[in-house]
Each structure stands twice: as C-alpha cells, then as structure tokens.
Amino acid sequence: MPRSKEQDPRRSTVVVRESAANRVDKQRQAETMRFAIAPCSLGLVLLARSDVGVTAVFLGDDHEALRAALHDRFPHVELTDGDAATELLASEVVRIVDSPAAGIATLTASLDLRGSDFQRKVWKALREIPAGSTSTYTDVAIRIGRPKSVRAVAQACGANPVSVIVPCHRVVRRDGQLAGYYWGIERKRALLALEASA
DNA sequence: CCTCAGTAGTGCC
DNA sequence: GGCACTACTGAGG
Numbered sequence: 001m002p003r004s005k006e007q008d009p010r011r012s013t014v015v016v017r018e019s020a021a022n023r024v025d026k027q028r029q030a031e032t033m034r035f036a037i038a039p040c041s042l043g044l045v046l047l048a049r050s051d052v053g054v055t056a057v058f059l060g061d062d063h064e065a066l067r068a069a070l071h072d073r074f075p076h077v078e079l080t081d082g083d084a085a086t087e088l089l090a091s092e093v094v095r096i097v098d099s100p101a102a103g104i105a106t107l108t109a110s111l112d113l114r115g116s117d118f119q120r121k122v123w124k125a126l127r128e129i130p131a132g133s134t135s136t137y138t139d140v141a142i143r144i145g146r147p148k149s150v151r152a153v154a155q156a157c158g159a160n161p162v163s164v165i166v167p168c169h170r171v172v173r174r175d176g177q178l179a180g181y182y183w184g185i186e187r188k189r190a191l192l193a194l195e196a197s198a
Numbered sequence: 199c200c201t202c203a204g205t206a207g208t209g210c211c
Numbered sequence: 212g213g214c215a216c217t218a219c220t221g222a223g224g
C-alpha cells in the first residue's frame with residue numbers, strides 16, 4: 001500500500017528540510033533506523049526510530065509484513081533490530097493502546113515526522129485531539145486554517161506514519177461515520193472503543 | 199439509498 | 212506541467 005517511488009516526499013531525502021542538523025550527508029551512507037515489534041490487543045505494533053526520534057508506528061498481524069511496510073516507507077534506510085530503548089518505546093505504545101487512560105498519548109521520546117509542511121501541520125493538529133473524543137476532517141481543516149482542504153486533510157491522515165501517537169483514528173466524518181483507516185477500519189473502531197471506555 | 203460537483207494536496211508520469 | 216487519484220461534504224434526485 002505505501003507507494004514505493006523514488007521521489008516520495010516521505011522519504012529520507014526530506015530529512016534535509018526537516019532538520020538540516022541531522023541530515024545524513026546526501027545519503028551517501030544510508031541512514032539507519034532501529035525498530036521493534038511487540039504484541040498488543042490490536043495485533044502487532046512496530047515502532048521505528050531514527051537518531052532524531054520516532055519515525056514510524058505501524059499496526060499489523062505479521063512480522064514480515066510490518067518490516068516490509070517499513071522498508072517500503074523508507075526504502076533508502078537501513079533497518080536494524082531495536083535496542084533496549086527501542087523495545088521500551090514499543091512497549092510504551094502497547095501501553096498507550098491497551099490502557100489509554102494511563103497512556104495519555106505521551107511518549108518519552110520526540111517524534112521525527114517526515115512529510116510535507118501541510119502534512120506535518122495536520123499531524124500536529126491531530127495530536128491536540130484528546131483521547132476519548134473525536135474530531136472531523138472538516139474541523140481539522142478549519143483548525144489548520146485551510147477550511148477548504150478537507151479532502152487533503154483526510155489524505156494527510158491516511159499518510160500518517162506514526163499511528164496511535166498521532167491519533168488519526170480520532171478523526172471521523174461529519175456525519176459520524178468512521179471513514180477509513182490505513183491499518184484497517186476495525187482497528188480504528190477498536191482504538192476508539194478502548195479510549196471511550198477509559 | 200445514489201450520484202455529482204467542488205476542492206486541494208500529492209503521486210507519478 | 213498535467214492528470215488522476217482520494218480516510219470529504221453538502222446538495223439534489
């Protein structure tokens with residue numbers, strides 16, 4: 001599902017724009033990300049991080065598929081098994097998923113979000129939606145000052161590389177329908193149910 | 199129910 | 212630059 005193309009802006013080349021200080025020199029030598037996979041009530045969660053912060057939180061049912069998805073997302077990045085710190089972060093995400101009341105969606109690590117300016121603006125807005133509540137694509141569009149960019153907001157939600165932590169699952173249609181979820185609509189439903197009961 | 203147009207960001211020529 | 216995608220929405224059959 002994640003496209004695999006040379007000039008996908010979510011790619012490591014964007015690091016240049018994201019934070020010049022952390023840029024790996026033109027990717028002459030590949031950047032490295034560590035990742036860890038842990039089981040949770042939704043299946044498996046994969047967390048990846050760069051030297052800057054968390055770059056990905058994927059959901060799935062299969063170790064290999066998750067790893068492949070990570071590679072699709074960051075084709076030029078060298079992936080290595082997580083260290084203790086990465087495993088810890090993965091377990092934090094599991095905790096946030098399985099007990100949203102305790103989690104309060106804060107991770108003890110910074111995020112390294114790779115995307116366009118517009119996408120990061122959307123993702124930032126999503127992080128302001130409190131657990132247990134929902135917003136709509138229209139509301140988010142208004143909040144970022146682009147009231148007509150409703151569909152683009154939805155698209156940006158779908159491109160969110162850091163599920164759960166950037167709670168794109170809390171955005172639903174104006175009419176109350178759940179709309180879609182990259183990791184499966186059932187997971188979106190489950191996440192919202194867990195948060196609602198917390 | 200269903201279709202349609204408006205609309206804007208992004209992917210892929 | 213161009214064209215075809217959408218996790219949208221409100222209006223009109």
